[in-house]
């Protein structure tokens with residue numbers, strides 16, 4: 001098959017905050033250098049440098065989802081006049097509350113720990129933010145390519161030489177359709193992976209490049225979010241609410257958020273740890289219950305949800321960050337674990353990581369040297385940045401919750417006083433989240449709980465919510481959820497865990513349906529076209545036999561305002 005070969009100097013995989021910030025910063029550094037040389041500073045101009053950003057969504061922002069309260073520190077470094085330039089901020093944070101919930105009531109923390117204070121931060125939609133950043137990148141000459149999924153790393157002599165993008169126009173059986181278009185080989189002197197959490201290429205390279213050797217296991221949560229439109233005046237612009245406790249069991253990490261975007265829109269969601277012991281842990285169902293709490297219900301009265309989405313969140317922190325540089329490769333953003341779980345924020349760290357990658361690549365361009373030794377300076381840059389200071393200060397935060405919510409709160413408080421150190425050591429270990437999952441019988445002696453009911457007013461089932469995510473996939477394409485052995489689903493998994501994929505997937509992709517070929521048997525049915533690309537299944541499956549791979553470029557959710 002003839003494939004187009006595209007040559008770039010630098011390419012970023014993923015048009016999220018890390019990739020776009022990296023591309024903009026690199027373009028700025030090159031332009032400043034060339035202007036200085038033109039003005040007489042000794043040196044050679046760099047001239048035309050080809051920078052590309054490759055994005056699988058149908059448009060930039062279509063797959064972008066976050067809470068989100070933005071700490072503007074990194075954005076101000078990237079674009080000092082970001083406000084004047086029209087950055088699409090919904091509003092500034094005005095009030096900031098943290099509540100501890102139980103089923104029928106709540107307690108508001110009288111004093112907020114500094115780490116949870118949001119004064120000076122802004123409420124944003126990540127989708128809108130990255131759409132705006134993409135426009136700036138394009139003005140600077142960066143090529144932003146959408147509807148293009150990077151599916152395979154191109155490795156040559158142990159070096160990442162680029163990425164192969166997925167074919168389009170392939171049918172379910174893998175045969176070419178009349179509209180078949182082969183993917184391209186995108187080659188670059190360096191490739192920056194900013195694919196989001198549990199990146200496909202980063203996962204594929206993990207073993208061969210030893211990216212996670214000596215690191216803590218990365219652990220994740222799943223964030224499920226809706227945007228609600230309510231009667232004017234019912235939402236409180238600039239109000240930030242965070243909750244702990246109900247409906248999450250004490251042994252399940254997570255919490256809720258509601259952010260007033262304007263006087264008629266709330267952005268709200270629940271983050272649920274994927275290291276929960278309950279095999280019927282259901283981030284979507286828990287979020288629906290959370291909305292029925294007496295604190296939340298009145299805020300949403302008379303309104304309706306207008307957008308839905310879900311995404312995995314890397315919670316492992318400093319010790320779980322992978323090796324960030326290898327031959328031909330840098331890793332930034334969520335793919336690199338740049339997330340402060342204690343502050344519930346990652347956008348500023350993603351932007352900063354992209355900028356630090358750009359500074360490293362700029363030096364490579366000046367030196368005409370993209371060797372792994374020079375690329376490794378990115379790790380050094382990260383270590384000496386404020387991003388590392390911030391991440392180190394909460395380096396044991398998530399691990400502290402291994403003993404449950406109350407132990408975690410005590411541990412977080414002590415760690416805050418000790419600058420991130422835990423009384424049990426400077427580096428608490430972690431194990432992959434799926435290893436915490438207990439057998440169904442251990443957890444639910446009487447069998448699975450009854451299925452949750454939804455009223456269609458305040459609470460919605462997964463399919464109703466998927467509709468709000470705008471998700472679309474061409475149904476006649478290979479299934480993008482690879483289950484290596486489906487016999488496990490019908491036998492061991494059904495017996496031991498009760499098929500948790502049916503519960504943890506927030507989009508009803510996995511169903512156990514009667515197997516017509518065998519009496520009383522069930523088989524796995526994968527409704528791949530519902531998939532909102534959250535990666536939860538790739539992470540939470542107890543047998544680790546599910547691999548999420550990108551479907552045809554342009555397919556997937558079409559998030560708006562998330």
Ligand code: SF4
Nearest residue numbers: 505531532534535537
């Ligand atoms: Fe998320 Fe996997 Fe379900 Fe897709 S199939 S929505 S990636 S859990």
